[in-house]
Amino acid sequence: MIAYLLRRLVWGAVTILGVLLFLFWLFVLYAQPEDVARRALGEKAPPEAIAQWLVNHGYDRPAVWNPEAPLDTRLFDHLSRMLRFDFGASDADDAPIAARLRSGIGPTLGVTLPLFAIGLPLSLALALGVAFFRDTYIDRLGVVVCVLAMSVSILLYILGGQFLLGKLLRWFPISGFDPDPGLALRFLALPVFVGVLAGLGSDVRFFRTVFLEETGRDYVRTARAKGAGDARVMLRHVLPNAMIPVLSAVSLTIPFLFTGSLLLESFFGIPGLGSITVEAIQNNDFATLRVMVYLGALLFIAVQVATDVAYTWVDPRVRLE
Numbered sequence: 001m002i003a004y005l006l007r008r009l010v011w012g013a014v015t016i017l018g019v020l021l022f023l024f025w026l027f028v029l030y031a032q033p034e035d036v037a038r039r040a041l042g043e044k045a046p047p048e049a050i051a052q053w054l055v056n057h058g059y060d061r062p063a064v065w066n067p068e069a070p071l072d073t074r075l076f077d078h079l080s081r082m083l084r085f086d087f088g089a090s091d092a093d094d095a096p097i098a099a100r101l102r103s104g105i106g107p108t109l110g111v112t113l114p115l116f117a118i119g120l121p122l123s124l125a126l127a128l129g130v131a132f133f134r135d136t137y138i139d140r141l142g143v144v145v146c147v148l149a150m151s152v153s154i155l156l157y158i159l160g161g162q163f164l165l166g167k168l169l170r171w172f173p174i175s176g177f178d179p180d181p182g183l184a185l186r187f188l189a190l191p192v193f194v195g196v197l198a199g200l201g202s203d204v205r206f207f208r209t210v211f212l213e214e215t216g217r218d219y220v221r222t223a224r225a226k227g228a229g230d231a232r233v234m235l236r237h238v239l240p241n242a243m244i245p246v247l248s249a250v251s252l253t254i255p256f257l258f259t260g261s262l263l264l265e266s267f268f269g270i271p272g273l274g275s276i277t278v279e280a281i282q283n284n285d286f287a288t289l290r291v292m293v294y295l296g297a298l299l300f301i302a303v304q305v306a307t308d309v310a311y312t313w314v315d316p317r318v319r320l321e
């Protein structure tokens with residue numbers, strides 16, 4: 001397993017290098033520094049202010065090659081800063097990006113962790129219930145409801161939740177955030193509820209398919225032949241043996257626990273990492289955008305390696321070679 005993990009880490013490092021080079025091409029070479037400066041300072045900014053802004057942000061140096069000082073290039077500065085997690089300042093307002101990330105991780109985790117902790121067990125329980133009543137009207141009704149729920153855009157869930165629960169019933173604030181622990185729960189309850197509701201359709205339908213596939217295995221027929229009831233078969237046999245596809249689905253959502261939900265945070269006014277990303281897009285803040293993409297790539301690779309290790313825990317038949 002050690003050799004396998006080393007290979008995965010090497011390929012992960014190569015992937016990260018490729019992501020960094022792509023970000024350099026996209027945000028440093030393709031985007032003209034003068035255009036970035038004008039977006040930050042305004043179209044009517046004088047040439048002297050633009051030149052000074054380019055110097056302050058390091059855009060005045062050669063892009064790839066500097067014959068006088070080979071390391072004094074934008075490419076080397078980009079790679080060294082990202083690998084050292086020295087993210088520098090924002091292109092929009094010169095605010096330190098690292099400080100902005102530290103202030104946004106709390107609100108983001110306040111939304112995504114409850115959403116994950118509630119949504120995953122609820123989806124698994126509902127999928128098990130639907131699969132338990134397979135080939136009945138409950139199963140067919142559950143599939144229809146799941147398909148309908150999947151067909152509705154998350155924007156409709158957000159707007160409907162704000163209108164019904166926030167404006168009409170006044171159970172929760174429509175938007176906003178307060179860092180005080182006593183008030184934060186009131187602001188986070190509605191986005192968490194909407195996020196869980198919006199993801200139930202697709203998750204339940206996928207997990208139902210996985211569970212139904214497992215019910216046709218030989219070990220399930222053997223358990224039934226020994227007299228095990230349907231509930232015991234589903235909980236003690238089907239659920240544990242279906243954990244590999246469940247882990248694969250979960251691994252795709254974990255990076256977003258730390259990078260935030262763009263739509264939920266934007267529409268509910270939560271100052272998390274998702275809102276920071278949306279603001280960076282709106283303000284053409286390329287420095288912040290490349291940091292967010294870089295962190296997302298790191299999280300994705302780390303989660304994929306951890307998922308491979310978790311496969312061996314949930315299924316002893318899996319060997320990492």
